[in-house]
Amino acid sequence: MAKFFYALHISLFFAAVFAKSVEDGNKSRGKLSEQEHYDKEGQHNSEYDHEAFLGKQKKTFDQLTLEESKERLGKIVDKIDKDKDAKVTKEELGEWIKFTRDQYNEETIDKKWKDVIARLQKVMSRKDASSARTVDPDGAISWEDYNEVSYGGQSEEEIDDTYKGQVKREKRRWKMADLDQDGKLSREEFSAFYHPWDHEQTHDAVVQETIEDMDKDKDGVISLREYLKEVQPKDEKDMTEEELVQKRVDEEYFRTNRDKNKDGVMDKDEVKEWMFPSNYDAIKSEVTHLIYHADNDKDKLLTKEEILNNHKYFVGSKATNYGKDLTRHEEF
Numbered sequence: 001m002a003k004f005f006y007a008l009h010i011s012l013f014f015a016a017v018f019a020k021s022v023e024d025g026n027k028s029r030g031k032l033s034e035q036e037h038y039d040k041e042g043q044h045n046s047e048y049d050h051e052a053f054l055g056k057q058k059k060t061f062d063q064l065t066l067e068e069s070k071e072r073l074g075k076i077v078d079k080i081d082k083d084k085d086a087k088v089t090k091e092e093l094g095e096w097i098k099f100t101r102d103q104y105n106e107e108t109i110d111k112k113w114k115d116v117i118a119r120l121q122k123v124m125s126r127k128d129a130s131s132a133r134t135v136d137p138d139g140a141i142s143w144e145d146y147n148e149v150s151y152g153g154q155s156e157e158e159i160d161d162t163y164k165g166q167v168k169r170e171k172r173r174w175k176m177a178d179l180d181q182d183g184k185l186s187r188e189e190f191s192a193f194y195h196p197w198d199h200e201q202t203h204d205a206v207v208q209e210t211i212e213d214m215d216k217d218k219d220g221v222i223s224l225r226e227y228l229k230e231v232q233p234k235d236e237k238d239m240t241e242e243e244l245v246q247k248r249v250d251e252e253y254f255r256t257n258r259d260k261n262k263d264g265v266m267d268k269d270e271v272k273e274w275m276f277p278s279n280y281d282a283i284k285s286e287v288t289h290l291i292y293h294a295d296n297d298k299d300k301l302l303t304k305e306e307i308l309n310n311h312k313y314f315v316g317s318k319a320t321n322y323g324k325d326l327t328r329h330e331e332f
Contacts, residue, residue: 052101073308073311173196
């Protein structure tokens with residue numbers, strides 16, 4: 001059970017943590033979709049926009065016709081336009097996108113928190129049903145509690161070698177997420193532990209994990225060779241001409257943009273700037289992108305007509321394999 005729960009727990013963000021295009025590396029901070037916004041050839045991927053605009057409910061549009069999709073999009077526009085002036089401002093659009101992102105994150109954390117609490121209660125009851133303590137779902141859990149339901153209460157020395165590295169990472173995340181340093185995580189702190197990418201207090205954990213994964217010679221920094229192996233994993237002999245050209249571009253980008261102090265490697269601060277660019281905001285970037293494509297009269301505002309006429313940037317339908325269930329956003 002410990003291995004099963006552990007497999008469920010490991011955060012999914014690392015599967016998509018590295019942008020494959022160096023030029024688009026600043027997307028990494030607070031990505032609004034598991035999709036990439038543009039591919040290496042610069043081709044736009046509307047799936048990114050649909051997921052950013054609709055959140056997890058995008059998938060339910062698979063069953064909608066184009067007419068149904070546009071009809072529901074119109075209802076969403078009415079919700080976004082909070083002051084009812086028939087214009088959607090960049091602020092209103094940004095609030096909506098933040099809402100869909102936060103809603104998805106909250107539902108994910110709520111499900112995981114309840115699962116941990118339920119498992120912990122079972123463990124306590126199994127140990128001694130007569131004197132088992134009741135686990136407070138609104139309380140906090142200790143590392144020992146979490147270790148009990150995740151690894152069977154084993155010490156780091158007892159845990160199978162396969163999982164020792166992950167236990168080390170989780171303990172590091174745990175300490176960073178624990179803002180009051182009481183050794184326990186509240187429901188809010190657990191969110192930072194489980195989604196370290198989305199909380200500033202655990203960004204350093206993401207950075208350290210990134211370095212550990214890429215730093216093959218274990219010298220604590222990322223060399224050009226290690227960096228290229230991540231963004232261009234193929235051997236040169238297996239690359240196409242276009243990929244070889246891209247590799248040269250990536251090499252130059254490393255030297256001019258990633259290696260800020262020009263010492264030939266990326267240190268912790270430089271990796272952090274790559275992962276969490278200080279001059280990039282994912283929501284503002286998406287708002288700018290959507291307005292640019294849908295603002296036909298270029299007044300920097302969107303009408304319902306403009307959004308519906310450019311629906312392909314906001315939602316999909318059965319024809320494009322994307323969609324949305326409006327009822328999931330009633331609280332907005």
